[in-house]
Amino acid sequence: MSEVMLCFTCCVTQQPTTQRRRRIDRSMIGGPTDFRHTGHIGSADVHNESTGSDDVDQLNSMHNQMQSKGGYDHASPVHVSLNVVDVCKS
Numbered sequence: 001m002s003e004v005m006l007c008f009t010c011c012v013t014q015q016p017t018t019q020r021r022r023r024i025d026r027s028m029i030g031g032p033t034d035f036r037h038t039g040h041i042g043s044a045d046v047h048n049e050s051t052g053s054d055d056v057d058q059l060n061s062m063h064n065q066m067q068s069k070g071g072y073d074h075a076s077p078v079h080v081s082l083n084v085v086d087v088c089k090s
Contacts, residue, residue, distance in 0.1 A: 038069055
């Protein structure tokens with residue numbers, strides 16, 4: 001028995017060519033447009049001389065303020081595991 005191979009060109013479409021994206025470097029990126037500084041949080045903003053629930057209230061207030069700015073819609077929970085070594089042990 002012999003084998004016959006037929007090629008139906010009417011059913012074969014040309015594969016689309018994939019264009020590689022050009023690598024972007026710093027010289028291609030312009031300055032920010034419509035930049036609005038909405039707030040700053042530094043270590044001095046979080047820590048004050050009082051202790052107790054004032055610190056927690058202040059952190060919650062800042063957290064709520066930053067959430068209102070947006071960008072928290074698609075946050076994924078991340079598990080963080082820190083390996084800490086106490087170098088101050090005697």
